Amino acid sequence: MSGNPAPILEARGVVKSFGQTPALRGATIAVARGEILAVMGPSGSGKSTLLHCLAGILAPDEGEVWFDGSRLDTLPEAKRSDLRRDRFGFVFQFGQLVPELTAEENVALPLLLSGVRRGQALAEARPWFGRLGLDGLEGRRSGELSGGQAQRVALARGLVARPEVLFADEPTGSLDSMSGELVMRLLTAAVREQGTTVILVTHEARVAAYAGREVVVRDGIVGSLAEVPQ
C-alpha cells in the first residue's frame, strides 16, 4: 500500500503470548482507510489474536498498535473500551445476540450503550431490517431466528453506529454457503456505502475473495502474499 495516505490502523512488531504459548511473534500490518482486508491463515496461526490486538481488546506484550494517528495499545482499558464502543464495530462467528432482547433491540444496542435515547436508537435500527432482508423479524428473539438471519442481525448491530472500522472474525464460519454468501454480499455493499474499513478474519478463500486484499498469518507473523508477476 506504499504511496497511500496514512493508514487508519497499524500494528508494528506486535508480540502476544498466552502463558508460554506465543500467538503473535512480531506482527506488522497497515490497513488503509476504507479498505476491506482479509486476514487468512490456518487455525492457531494468530489471526484472531491479531484482530483482538488491533481492536484494543487485548494489549500486546510488545510492539505498538496505532489507530487514526494515535497509540491505541497504551491507552487504559476504559479508554480502549470507549473507542471500541464509539468508533469500532464487531461481528463474530456466532452472532452473540443478547437472547433476552428482540432483534431490533439487539441492533440498537450499540446506540443505547452510547447514550442515544431508546426511541431514536430503535428508529435508527429499523432501516437495517429492510436493507439486510430481515423485514418482519424486528420483534423476534435470537432463538426464533435462523443462523443466517441471526448473523445478519449481528451485522446490522456491528454497523448501526456507523463505525470507522468493522472487525469481522469468521463472520460466515457457522453458516451454510448460501447464507454465508448473502452475509458477505450485504456486508460488502453496506461498508462500501458507509466507507467503513473492514478487517475480515477468515480461513475461507471464498470469503476472503470479497476483500480487496489479503494477508496471511503464519506462526504469529504476517506475510503479504507474493506479488503475482505480470
Add this chain to the structure above:
Amino acid sequence: MSVPLTLLGLLEREPSHGYELKRDYDMFFGRGKPVSFGQVYGTLSRLARDGKAIAGPAEHGEGPERRRYVITEQGASDVEKWLAEPAEPELHLQSVLFAKVVLALMLDRPAARYLDMQRAAHLARMRELTEQVQNGGVLDTMLADYGLYHMEADLRWIDHTAARLDTIAREVRG
C-alpha cells in the same frame, strides 16, 4: 501438463538417456499415465533442435544405439522461468501444480514461494469471479460459482501441500 518442461527439469537434475527419463517421468509424474517412448524421444529431438538440450554421442553397446541428453543454459533458464511463475488459475490444474511442486523440491528451488505465488494468483482470480457473482445475472453467478468452488479446492490443496513440504522434499530427494 507440460511434458517438455518436465523432461527438461529432469535433465537439469542429471544428464540422462531417453529410457531413464521415461522411467523417472513415469515414477514421479506419470502416476498411472505413463509417457510413451515415442513422446519422450520426439520431445528430446525438439528440445535439441530448439537449443534447450544437447544430444551426446551415440553409445554403442548391446541393444539399440543410445544417447545421453544434457540440458543447455537456455533449457535451464526455461525451467527456472516456468517454476518461478504461477500457472494461470483455471480448472483441472492438478497435474501442473503437482509437477511444479515436485520439480521445485527436486531441484532445490523455493517451492514454498511458488505456492505463495500460486495462492495469490488464485485469490486474484477468485476476486474477479466474486465481482461477477455480485454484479452479474444468475447464469453468470452459476458459472462463476463453479470456478470459485474449484479454485477453493485448489487452494486447500495448496495450503495442505505447503504445510508438509518438508516431508514431500524428503520423499522426492530420496
